[in-house]
């Protein structure tokens with residue numbers, strides 16, 4: 001993402017593992033407009049609103065509550081939530097029960113969301129904040 005960004009794009013990453021956050025901060029020290037915040041995912045609320053937010057740790061609605069798209073995204077900003085198994089039915093189920101993590105994103109009133117299958121066993125959800 002850092003290599004592909006346009007000049008002037010600020011990248012913020014939040015990491016709760018202290019050693020990992022420290023190493024990442026060292027790795028990107030001196031790289032313009034990159035900041036690594038140590039702490040829980042909720043620190044994303046200290047920045048933003050974002051044009052693109054990848055919730056790859058907390059805030060994805062699986063083990064933690066979902067991030068609030070209306071707080072974290074600009075209008076038409078996108079949120080990416082990965083590591084789902086591809087959906088095969090509607091409504092989506094997990095263990096015979098409604099898949100609340102997936103539904104939270106696919107049915108969020110502030111988002112237009114879609115699921116994209118990336119591999120036989122892997123899918124990601126991309127939500128775009130409604131204007």
Ligand SMILES: C[S@@+](CC[C@H](N)C(=O)[O-])C[C@H]1O[C@@H](n2cnc3c(N)ncnc32)[C@H](O)[C@@H]1O
Nearest residue numbers: 014015016017020039040041042056057058064
């Ligand atoms: C799947 S890894 C991210 C990998 C990274 N995006 C990459 O492509 O290399 C998830 C990371 O999120 C961190 N993490 C998990 N839960 C978190 C939380 N609640 N708050 C902040 N970071 C969290 C983990 O420590 C881990 O480093």
